[in-house]
Amino acid sequence: MPEDHHIIPVWFFVGVILLIYGVLILVTGIQELSSPPPTVLSRLHPALWWGALLVIIGAIYVYLFRPSKS
Amino acid sequence: MNSLMFPIGLWLFASPDPAGLGQKLISLNPVDYAIIAIYFAMVLGIGFYLKRFAKSGEGFFLAGREITAWVAGLSFISANLGALELMGWAAASYQYGILAAHWYWIGAIPAIVFLGLVMMPFYYISKTHSVPGYLQLRYGESARGLAAVMFTLMTLLMAGIDMYAMALVMKLVLGWDMNFSIWVSAMTVAVYVALGGLFSAIFNEVLQFFLIWLGALLIPILGLMETGGWSGLVARIHQNFPGGDYTHMWRSMGSFADNPMGIHWTGIVFGLGWVISTGYWTTDFLVVQRIIAAKDIRAAKLAPIIGSYFKMAVPFIVILPGLLALAVLPFHLVPANQVGPGQHGYNEVLPLMLARYCGPGLLGLGITALIAGFMSGMAGNVSAFATVWTYDVYRPFIRKAAADAHYVKMGRWCIIVGVLISIGAAYFAMQFRSIMDWVQALFSIFIAPLFGTVLLGMLWKRVTPAAGFWGLLAGTVSSMTMFTLVKVNHNMLAYIALSSNAKDMAENMYRALWSWLICVIVTAAVTAFTKPKPIEELTGLVYGCTELPSEGHLPLWKRPVFWGIVSLVLFVVLQIIFW
Numbered sequence: 130m131p132e133d134h135h136i137i138p139v140w141f142f143v144g145v146i147l148l149i150y151g152v153l154i155l156v157t158g159i160q161e162l163s164s165p166p167p168t169v170l171s172r173l174h175p176a177l178w179w180g181a182l183l184v185i186i187g188a189i190y191v192y193l194f195r196p197s198k199s
Numbered sequence: 200m201n202s203l204m205f206p207i208g209l210w211l212f213a214s215p216d217p218a219g220l221g222q223k224l225i226s227l228n229p230v231d232y233a234i235i236a237i238y239f240a241m242v243l244g245i246g247f248y249l250k251r252f253a254k255s256g257e258g259f260f261l262a263g264r265e266i267t268a269w270v271a272g273l274s275f276i277s278a279n280l281g282a283l284e285l286m287g288w289a290a291a292s293y294q295y296g297i298l299a300a301h302w303y304w305i306g307a308i309p310a311i312v313f314l315g316l317v318m319m320p321f322y323y324i325s326k327t328h329s330v331p332g333y334l335q336l337r338y339g340e341s342a343r344g345l346a347a348v349m350f351t352l353m354t355l356l357m358a359g360i361d362m363y364a365m366a367l368v369m370k371l372v373l374g375w376d377m378n379f380s381i382w383v384s385a386m387t388v389a390v391y392v393a394l395g396g397l398f399s400a401i402f403n404e405v406l407q408f409f410l411i412w413l414g415a416l417l418i419p420i421l422g423l424m425e426t427g428g429w430s431g432l433v434a435r436i437h438q439n440f441p442g443g444d445y446t447h448m449w450r451s452m453g454s455f456a457d458n459p460m461g462i463h464w465t466g467i468v469f470g471l472g473w474v475i476s477t478g479y480w481t482t483d484f485l486v487v488q489r490i491i492a493a494k495d496i497r498a499a500k501l502a503p504i505i506g507s508y509f510k511m512a513v514p515f516i517v518i519l520p521g522l523l524a525l526a527v528l529p530f531h532l533v534p535a536n537q538v539g540p541g542q543h544g545y546n547e548v549l550p551l552m553l554a555r556y557c558g559p560g561l562l563g564l565g566i567t568a569l570i571a572g573f574m575s576g577m578a579g580n581v582s583a584f585a586t587v588w589t590y591d592v593y594r595p596f597i598r599k600a601a602a603d604a605h606y607v608k609m610g611r612w613c614i615i616v617g618v619l620i621s622i623g624a625a626y627f628a629m630q631f632r633s634i635m636d637w638v639q640a641l642f643s644i645f646i647a648p649l650f651g652t653v654l655l656g657m658l659w660k661r662v663t664p665a666a667g668f669w670g671l672l673a674g675t676v677s678s679m680t681m682f683t684l685v686k687v688n689h690n691m692l693a694y695i696a697l698s699s700n701a702k703d704m705a706e707n708m709y710r711a712l713w714s715w716l717i718c719v720i721v722t723a724a725v726t727a728f729t730k731p732k733p734i735e736e737l738t739g740l741v742y743g744c745t746e747l748p749s750e751g752h753l754p755l756w757k758r759p760v761f762w763g764i765v766s767l768v769l770f771v772v773l774q775i776i777f778w
Contacts, residue, residue, distance in 0.1 A: 136252055136398075139270055139405045146241050146406060147413070150234055150564060157230050157560035166558030169527075170421050176560050179417060186413075 137196045144190025151183030224372045224543075224550045231563025238410070238567045239387055242403050242574070246391025249398045256603045259396035259610050260586045261328060261492045268498035270405055272505030274489040277404035279510075280411060281576035283364050285517050285569070289552075290545040292521025293532055295460050296445025297777055299521070300514045305472040307510045308770040310480040312763040314490075315503040318481050320747050321657045322491055323499040324739045329491075329583075330484045330653065331591040337656040337740050338667030340595060345671060347591035349645050350484060351584055355617055358580035359624020365573040366625070372550045373566070381625055384570070388577045389618040392585075393611045397492060400575070400582040404489075407571040408509075414568030415516040418549075421556040422523035435526035445525060448777045462705045463698070470708025474715040478650030485583045496748055500759035507766045511773070520552045527555075577621070585613035644682060647711035648674020651718035660741045664732065666725035674718025681710045 158177030165171040227235075253259040266274070291299040327333040331350060335343035362385060366377040391399045426432040436445050444451060452464035480486060480503075493499035524532070528551065535544035543551060553565045589610045598605075652671040655662050684691040685706060693699040696709045737744040750758045 137248070139402045142241065142245055142402065143406055143409050146237065147409065149237055153230055153234060154560040154564065157558075161558060168558045169555050170425060171558060173421070173424070175417055175421060175556065176558055179413075179561060183413065 138194040140190050141194040141196065144187045144192075144194060146187070147183045148187030148191055151180050151185075151187050153180070155180030155184055224547060225554050225562060225566070227373065227563060227566065228559040230560045231566065234560070234563035235567050235570065238571060239383075241406070242391050243387060245402050245406075246394040246399045249395030249402065253394070253396035253398050254604075254607065256606050256610075258398070259607045260590065261488075262397040262401055264492055265494045266401060266489070266492045266498070266502075267494060268501040268505060270401060271489050271493045271498060271502035273408045273509070274401040274404040275486055275503055276506040276509045276513075277408040277411075277575060278486050278489060278579040280408070280513065281361065281572050283361060283368070283573070283576075285411070285415070285572060286368065286546065286549045288517045289521045289524075289549040290547075292518040293524050293548045294521075294534075294545050296443070296525075297448055297514075297518060297522065298451075298460055298462075300448060300518045300777070301467055301471065303510060303514050303518070304770055304773055305467060306476040307480065308507050308766060309472060310477040311503045311507040311510060312766055313477060314481045314487075315500045315507075315759055316763050318653070318657060319490060319499045319503065320496060321740060321742070321745065322487065323493070323496045324745060324747075326739075327491070328590050329587050330482050330487055330649075331587055333653065333740075334656070334667065335591070335595070337664075337737075338652075339664040342652065342664070342668045342671055343591055344596065345668065345675075346649060347587050349675070351588050351592060353645065354485070354580050354584045354587075355620045356624050358577050358584075358617070358621040360628050361573065361576055361580070362621055363625040363628040365570075368569070371547070372569075377629070381622060384574050384577065385618050385622050385625075388574050388581065389615055392578050392582050393614040396610065397488065397582050397586075400578045401489060401492065403571075403578060404575045407568075407575040410564070410571045411568045412516065414564045414566075415520075417561060417565075418552045418556055419515055419519040419523065422520065422527065422552070426523065426526050432522060432526050436522065439525060439531075445522060446777070448774065450778065460705070461698075461700050462708065466696075466705050466708035466712075470705075470712045474647050474650065474711040475708065478646040478711070478715070482649045482653050483646060484587060485579050488579075488583050488586065497750070497753075497757075497759065501762065504759055504762045504766055507763075508769075511766070511769060521548055524548045524552055577618075581614050581617040581621070584617045585610045588613050588617075644678035644710070644714065645675055647678060647715040648718035651715045652722065655719065655722050656741065658742045659726075660734065660737050660743050661726055661731050662722060663726050663729040665729040666722045669725045670718045670722030673721040674714045677717045678710055678714035681713065 154176050158174055158180045161171070161174065161176055165174070252263070255263075257263055288299050288302065322330075322333060325333060325336055327336060329347075331343045331347040334346050362381055365384065366375075366380040369375040369380040370377050391403065395402070423429070423432065426435055433446050436443070449464065452462065452467060454463065490499050490502050493502050530543070532543050532545050532548060532551075533539075535546050538544045553562065557565055589606050593609055594601075594606065648671050651674055652667050655670070656667055681691075681695050685695060690699075692706060695713070696706045698705075734744055739745050750760070755761050
């Protein structure tokens with residue numbers, strides 16, 4: 130995105146939404162440790178590690194493309 | 200037109216009557232609703248934020264022509280990656296197996312690379328704002344007028360049909376009221392695109408790209424874990440469907456009758472791979488607009504090539520879930536018009552697989568991915584409509600010399616009016632469902648000859664303005680005639696699609712091929728008898744009259760041509776692997 134217009138890069142918005150979603154899904158995954166949902170392979174706790182993955186990706190994007198940097 | 204490549208009409212026409220839907224496939228939890236609500240808040244917030252950058256015509260209609268190659272490339276692919284297409288091709292892969300991947304590989308990759316390396320330089324150097332705009336520069340007002348009017352009309356109708364399809368899917372999957380789905384999604388799109396123009400549309404398409412991948416990727420990952428990898432998947436399919444060949448792409452293409460799609464390899468290679476696919480990817484302004492907005496010519500060439508790699512990977516989240524469903528579902532899905540109590544149709548395969556593996560939270564993410572796909576497709580349609588209407592119809596034919604601010608205002612009103620017309624089209628489609636087949640056929644009817652006209656215009660300097668117009672008209676009329684003939688007399692199929700065993704998809708392939716050939720032949724014939732434009736007027740528009748910037752000074756890994764060739768090599772390797 131153009132620097133001269135000082136537009137916040139689209140990657141920052143991507144990071145924000147992934148971070149929020151990651152936190153929500155990660156918290157859900159932690160709650161499901163005691164009572165897994167009735168889905169196939171729920172013993173693998175997909176919400177837990179997928180939520181963690183989203184948090185990591187989101188945090189990296191937010192940090193790298195935060196508005197103050199530009 | 201994100202759904203141009205997929206026959207929506209055929210798909211939805213075969214779906215159960217919404218009024219008769221008794222039960223929903225998926226139940227959402229509070230966390231899922233929170234995820235959906237956050238998505239809506241985010242897209243509206245982005246629209247309000249970007250309003251300040253979309254005040255000039257260049258800013259509003261072309262995102263200031265300052266988009267980087269990666270953003271343009273992801274947006275280019277996202278504009279095509281609609282939710283309906285995801286669900287439709289997942290269903291098709293359950294029905295036809297990996298044959299459905301032809302629409303992602305030979306039906307996309309060569310065309311996208313061709314766009315990047317051959318056609319994009321002319322779109323970019325000519326500084327056109329649209330595909331009809333290029334026709335005006337190359338052939339004059341009549342060719343531009345024909346293309347612009349057809350495009351605006353069809354874009355809005357298709358947007359309405361997409362909207363209706365979305366509402367029907369939400370009804371089927373979640374039990375949502377159709378009016379609620381139509382109005383909430385349409386108004387959200389109207390607000391954020393009217394505020395931020397193409398900037399908004401592109402930002403949200405990039406957002407959608409991530410949501411679709413991260414929302415859908417768990418299905419193939421968990422599915423392959425369940426089956427024990429690809430070999431386990433193939434073994435289970437053979438066990439569940441003995442005798443069926445679901446995992447080879449070319450072996451059964453020798454005859455119309457040997458494969459369930461009723462397609463011969465010539466139809467796939469020449470009809471899909473050359474005419475329909477190249478026509479769609481290189482002349483449908485919905486996708487081309489994203490690339491025209493690139494910041495420089497190298498970014499414009501590189502953007503579609505970057506997109507080609509992601510397009511090549513899409514079967515992983517679309518085709519593979521369909522194949523996994525063949526392997527793991529404990530019941531067989533049936534054609535939608537044969538669904539009985541307790542049964543599920545092919546169209547439900549993606550939501551069924553989503554519900555199989557995804558619990559609360561992940562389910563919300565998957566549903567958000569589908570909603571984002573629908574909304575960004577609609578946003579793409581209305582932003583392309585606003586540009587073509589304002590620059591190719593309103594400015595040349597209605598009000599020629601107004602201030603830039605006036606055209607921006609017109610563009611914003613176009614978004615609102617365009618969305619309202621689309622809502623009207625959605626309700627019209629609800630009443631007359633067969634209209635979908637017709638509208639979609641008309642759009643695809645127009646794309647094939649348009650590709651002939653643009654391609655000849657770019658590569659052959661002798662082609663005359665009159666030939667461009669008459670070739671386009673002849674191709675379009677002949678395609679409409681062939682479509683009508685088959686509708687009126689089904690026996691004509693044997694002549695148009697070369698076999699009475701040909702199915703609808705095969706008919707589309709051959710009709711596109713013939714209409715493209717007719718366009719090319721008429722263009723060449725009229726060229727022989729009419730006067731060409733002087734060479735100096737073709738500078739920047741035609742190969743041989745345009746100095747293309749050299750990339751010789753760039754290292755190999757920075758050259759678009761290098762990455763284009765790598766993309767084609769990967770494409771060939773995939774064909775060999777799944778031969």
